[in-house]
Amino acid sequence: MKILFLEIDTERTWGLASVGPGYIGSYLRSRGHEAALLRVLPDQEIQDIICSIEKEAPGILGVSITTDQWQRAAYVAGEIRKHMDTPVIAGGVHPTFAPLSVLESDGFDYVCLGEGEEATHELLSCLEKGDGNNAGQIENIWVKGSGRPEIRPPFEPVDEIPFMARDLIDETHGVIHIVTQRGCPFPCTFCAAGAMVDLYKNTAYIRRRTVDNVLKELRQIRQQNPLNYVIFLDDTFTINRTWVQEFCRRYGREIGTGFSINARVETVTRDLIALLADAGCRHIVYGVESGSPRVRQEILNRPLESRRFIEVFNWTKQANIMVTANYMIGLPGETRADIDQTLSLNAELEPDDFECFVFYPYPGTRLFQTCRRKGFLPENGSKLPFNNRRSILNIPDLTKDDVEHYYNIFTKVRENAYVNRYGRALE
Numbered sequence: 367m368k369i370l371f372l373e374i375d376t377e378r379t380w381g382l383a384s385v386g387p388g389y390i391g392s393y394l395r396s397r398g399h400e401a402a403l404l405r406v407l408p409d410q411e412i413q414d415i416i417c418s419i420e421k422e423a424p425g426i427l428g429v430s431i432t433t434d435q436w437q438r439a440a441y442v443a444g445e446i447r448k449h450m451d452t453p454v455i456a457g458g459v460h461p462t463f464a465p466l467s468v469l470e471s472d473g474f475d476y477v478c479l480g481e482g483e484e485a486t487h488e489l490l491s492c493l494e495k496g497d498g499n500n501a502g503q504i505e506n507i508w509v510k511g512s513g514r515p516e517i518r519p520p521f522e523p524v525d526e527i528p529f530m531a532r533d534l535i536d537e538t539h540g541v542i543h544i545v546t547q548r549g550c551p552f553p554c555t556f557c558a559a560g561a562m563v564d565l566y567k568n569t570a571y572i573r574r575r576t577v578d579n580v581l582k583e584l585r586q587i588r589q590q591n592p593l594n595y596v597i598f599l600d601d602t603f604t605i606n607r608t609w610v611q612e613f614c615r616r617y618g619r620e621i622g623t624g625f626s627i628n629a630r631v632e633t634v635t636r637d638l639i640a641l642l643a644d645a646g647c648r649h650i651v652y653g654v655e656s657g658s659p660r661v662r663q664e665i666l667n668r669p670l671e672s673r674r675f676i677e678v679f680n681w682t683k684q685a686n687i688m689v690t691a692n693y694m695i696g697l698p699g700e701t702r703a704d705i706d707q708t709l710s711l712n713a714e715l716e717p718d719d720f721e722c723f724v725f726y727p728y729p730g731t732r733l734f735q736t737c738r739r740k741g742f743l744p745e746n747g748s749k750l751p752f753n754n755r756r757s758i759l760n761i762p763d764l765t766k767d768d769v770e771h772y773y774n775i776f777t778k779v780r781e782n783a784y785v786n787r788y789g790r791a792l793e
């Protein structure tokens with residue numbers, strides 16, 4: 367059977383399509399099915415989308431959905447359903463943690479909770495045999511109108527998951543994206559990665575590929591395509607020091623192409639950063655989140671001294687690695703004074719670049735529950751745009767206008783820093 371994955375672009379078109387379909391498509395192909403990708407552009411007419419789907423003639427449509435993509439995905443799937451009855455399955459973080467709203471929406475027949483490789487394979491095999499009525503027995507697959515399915519154990523051993531199908535994630539210019547682990551062991555209250563671990567009820571979801579397996583994938587890519595730069599997508603690449611040390615020793619020798627990672631300052635040392643630099647690391651993105659120790663400890667569950675960030679940012683710059691900081695504003699319980707501390711910490715850190723996101727409560731996360739319990743979430747919350755620029759929360763001490771005001775300040779600071787550094791305006 368053929369699955370056509372729809373990548374729903376929102377107002378910002380991410381260079382990379384969702385990685386979930388890259389993995390599922392590859393697994394399905396290894397089991398004799400077909401898989402293709404269709405990018406649905408933000409302003410694309412429905413008729414045009416339908417024509418493209420008809421040309422592909424899939425047996426099923428698959429949509430990977432983050433909360434940012436949800437509203438447009440629901441609209442597009444609803445419109446598609448008016449024209450064709452091809453079954454549609456949704457997966458990814460949003461359907462996993464808000465499955466009922468997805469199943470209540472007209473365009474979706476199935477939701478995949480958690481990992482999708484084996485579950486999607488079993489569903490396609492069932493549909494191919496005309497045995498759709500039995501789909502309700504498949505672990506992880508929630509059929510519209512049926513009860514919640516059981517969750518199967520995570521895929522093991524993780525090295526046996528087929529490498530991602532590159533054509534399904536829309537990579538360009540030889541910039542290669544690699545995932546080396548599934549799950550994250552940290553308990554950050556705002557993040558859906560931790561929620562995935564909760565779904566599996568223990569840490570079994572957290573698995574890392576061997577260094578051997580990761581390098582094998584890179585070598586295989588290099589044989590078939592240009593390999594100009596590697597972006598490791600893992601939320602925290604530096605979780606396991608021994609793994610990273612082995613990786614650095616071998617990557618530098620066997621691959622050597624420049625790469626970037628995401629990290630947390632708690633997980634690195636000066637020596638590890640030097641090793642990463644020697645192996646070819648050019649850029650590290652650190653989640654700083656807030657400059658206020660109180661916010662980090664009480665709201666985000668990331669107790670940490672501010673001086674640790676300063677130290678690690680200095681080590682990173684001294685190793686000639688570009689450094690980006692990620693911040694969040696508009697958190698439940700945050701005050702204007704806290705956000706001022708974030709601005710001050712940014713001035714001290716002097717990152718090469720930073721991103722400031724307005725906080726949105728993602729389903730499945732602890733802060734989502736907090737916002738609901740405290741009445742900060744508006745009734746129509748799930749209908750408001752999730753664009754990480756304007757707050758949707760009704761927080762007594764921090765109004766939406768306050769958050770917008772600070773978002774504009776961060777934007778100005780970023781633009782000015784860019785002009786000072788590069789002598790030209792940020793595009």
Ligand code: B12
Nearest residue numbers: 384385386428429430432433457458478481482558559728
């Ligand atoms: C890589 C990554 C990206 C990549 C790719 C995104 C993607 N959807 O794959 C890029 C750079 C494009 C990206 C962008 C953004 N991201 Co991002 N990203 C990640 C990250 C760090 C890793 C994802 C990963 O490697 N997954 C590995 C694969 C194997 O796991 P998976 O994606 O869960 O897929 C499995 C299952 O979910 C399921 N599945 C997935 N899709 C489908 C589809 C079907 C049909 C089926 C059946 C099953 C299925 O099967 C897959 C294989 O087992 C996650 C954190 C995390 N650990 O999930 C955040 C995360 C997904 N991102 C997040 C966010 C918020 C964003 C951004 C808004 C930027 C930002 N402000 O941080 C944008 C929005 C992108 C968009 N299009 O809307 C949030 C999403 C929360 C939410 N509820 O929406 C996450 C969870 C981090 C967080 N802060 O909580 N991101």
Ligand code: SF4
Nearest residue numbers: 550552554557559601
């Ligand atoms: S924010 Fe980063 S470190 Fe924290 S749980 Fe999410 S992925 Fe892990």
